[in-house]
Amino acid sequence: MAHRCSLIDVGNSTLKAVTLEVTAIEEAVAVISPIRAYEDIEQWLGAQNNDGHHHKVWFASVRDDPENQRIHDFLHQHGMLCEQVNTSEEAFGIKNSYAQVSKMGVDRWLALLGAELLSDGDCLVADAGTALTVDALIDKQHVGGWISPGLQLAKDAVTGNTRRVFQDPQAYQQLAFGNDTEQCLALGCMAQLYGTLMVATQVMQQQQTDFTLIISGGDAPLIKSISNKLPLPQSFIYTPNIVILGLLRFALADHPLKSVQKTAQSLVI
Numbered sequence: 001m002a003h004r005c006s007l008i009d010v011g012n013s014t015l016k017a018v019t020l021e022v023t024a025i026e027e028a029v030a031v032i033s034p035i036r037a038y039e040d041i042e043q044w045l046g047a048q049n050n051d052g053h054h055h056k057v058w059f060a061s062v063r064d065d066p067e068n069q070r071i072h073d074f075l076h077q078h079g080m081l082c083e084q085v086n087t088s089e090e091a092f093g094i095k096n097s098y099a100q101v102s103k104m105g106v107d108r109w110l111a112l113l114g115a116e117l118l119s120d121g122d123c124l125v126a127d128a129g130t131a132l133t134v135d136a137l138i139d140k141q142h143v144g145g146w147i148s149p150g151l152q153l154a155k156d157a158v159t160g161n162t163r164r165v166f167q168d169p170q171a172y173q174q175l176a177f178g179n180d181t182e183q184c185l186a187l188g189c190m191a192q193l194y195g196t197l198m199v200a201t202q203v204m205q206q207q208q209t210d211f212t213l214i215i216s217g218g219d220a221p222l223i224k225s226i227s228n229k230l231p232l233p234q235s236f237i238y239t240p241n242i243v244i245l246g247l248l249r250f251a252l253a254d255h256p257l258k259s260v261q262k263t264a265q266s267l268v269i
């Protein structure tokens, strides 16, 4: 019999949530109404749960406990089972490199676990969200990573600490020099984002030549739009939300890896 489960990724700026219909026969999964706004989560969860069927929620968050507790309390009040996923030393055969694993953001850990659903071999996982994180995975071992400002944060850092630099909301999809303030700032911060990816690729190449670069997060479409101008590895993949794919592994932990990979490829959120 089919049952439902929901996956919730509480990021620094936005929340992403999706409900899956899991069928026992084909182990296929259908997506139901994804959302992005933290304020909408209670109404959304209420709507997912109104058929009275068994409903489990897999939840990961990089926010503070009071914000997480609010979601836990709501789920508890509505009789929904909730499993919070945290960063660990090892999961699904993938090993963490942190000496203190609890310090690593669960979004980075889930990105590494999700990467295996898109690429069978070694990979460099970039999540271009509020922060830009890059993490390297070789032979199922997390080698290490970087945390740097995301595109919007980088622009805010400059305008927040200067008097005469301003930004506009326009997306500049080019690798070029600018000719006015807003354009110089936008193109400069984009170049910083691309530069981080290019240097990460070079550092990875010192250890492994055959790997896939996976680019995810809210700014992945912008990076994709000029990827033909970047010296990136031969093999690269764009995916909207790799953190949700990490959660999918836990939700479908008893399904064969191949069918979870198939689900991951059809999961657009």
Ligand SMILES: Nc1ncnc2c1ncn2[C@@H]1O[C@H](COP(=O)(O)OP(=O)(O)OP(=O)(O)O)[C@@H](O)[C@H]1O
Residues within 6 Å of the ligand: 010, 011, 012, 013, 014, 015, 036, 062, 107, 127, 128, 129, 130, 131, 132, 150, 151, 152, 153, 217, 218, 219
């Ligand atoms: N519809 C959108 N809503 C919010 N941000 C968007 C949207 N489309 C693109 N962006 C870009 O995505 C970035 C935020 O990415 P994302 O939504 O992945 O962040 P997040 O999950 O809150 O952050 P993080 O992954 O660091 O926790 C912003 O810097 C912005 O430039």
Ligand SMILES: CC(C)(CO)[C@@H](O)C(=O)NCCC(=O)O
Residues within 6 Å of the ligand: 012, 062, 103, 104, 105, 106, 107, 108, 129, 131, 133, 147
């Ligand atoms: C780096 C961010 C902010 C990226 O979302 C998150 O993963 C986080 O809060 N990390 C904690 C520090 C660490 O990962 O080492």
